[in-house]
Amino acid sequence: MIEVAPLRYGVIFKKVFSKPHIFTAFVKDMLGIEIEISKVETEKSFSPVIGNVDSRFDLFAQDKKNRFIVDIQYKRYKDHYDRFLHYHCAALLEQITSSANYKPDMQVYTIVVLTSGDKHKTDILVTDFSPKKLDGTCITETQHKIVYVCPKYVTDKTPEPYQEWLKAINDSLDNQVEENDYQNEIVQEIFSLIKKDKISPEEYARMKDEYSDEEYMQEQIQKAREEEVLLMAKNMKEAKVAIKTIAEVTGLSMEQIESL
Known part of the structure; x- marks a missing residue:
């Protein structure tokens, strides 16, 4: 058992998932997509602003074909499904520069980590933008997708490879984890990064500010x-x-x- 800083804090979550190889591994297991990126931006926003709100993404990365957004939310908002739909659409709209072509160059995928849970009490929820026939058959025109993951509701029925990631995030929330329960090497690396003795004074100060907020x-x-x-x-x-x-x-x- 080791003591860790909880991944519910934005400063800690970003410290870990802003590392390209960790971000890439997370995206692969959440979305099943192999990506190649050299950097992950934090607090990403667009200029000029898209719409009436200056949307800022906790974590933002893109390769040649796709844009990937990962946001963590600890507070429970009534509007978080609409909130992150707005963020997702902003990342789509920013790509359109002419009425001659509304097809974005990159697909947009958003992963939202709801560490405090959700009223629906479901481990994984997906907003899929693929057009569907009345019988439910998908037409593969648009691949854009929002995936909401709730670590609080992970169970043995949660599909792999989601399960180990969600369990690891949820376990960190009480400030301690049993690292021997995990096989994923990236998850083990995450635990090493968030050990209490690896947290800087500056990071502790930002955690305190987030707690006060x-x-x-x-x-x-x-x-x-x-x-x-x-x-x-x-x-x-x-x-x-x-x-x-x-x-x-x-x-x-x-x-x-x-x-x-």
Whole structure:
């Protein structure tokens, strides 16, 4: 058993997966695609900005045929399927420079790692852009794809080679891993890179900043929820709904409702 820095932190995830050979191995096992790249960019954005939002990709790499995006998300957002669809489409739209040809030079593949889980509680979800006949048969015109992986829900039924990667990411989240449980040499290398004694003071400082941001976000989400409940109770009270019923629906106390 070794102590490690959790891969839920962007600074740690990028430290590991920005290495071209690790990124390449991850893409191969997640997408089944062999790629040749010399670098992986972090916090990649396009200039000029595509659309109204300056989308930034955690990890971005491309070979001659494909663009690959890997994003890690620890916070749970209600809109993360739409959020990463937007990122994915930005990487498509940036390639189109003329109305004479809408076919991008490169296919775009996005892998989203949801370390905190997802409401659907599924290990792997795929958004596939291939046109399909009514009987479900695919037409191989567009290969673009978004793959959402949730390490929290990996099971023995999760297909190889996803399984070992997802287990490794999930195991790191409690700050320790049993390295002898893993056979993949790249995964072993990752554990070596994220050992606590290999984390620099600068990386620890950035981890602390990320943790503070997460706490603040959770506080804001909780505050918004409380305000929604109070507004609902107020509206019900104005509509002459019985105080007891309002309390049952909202979970507020009689005193809280009376004070509205």
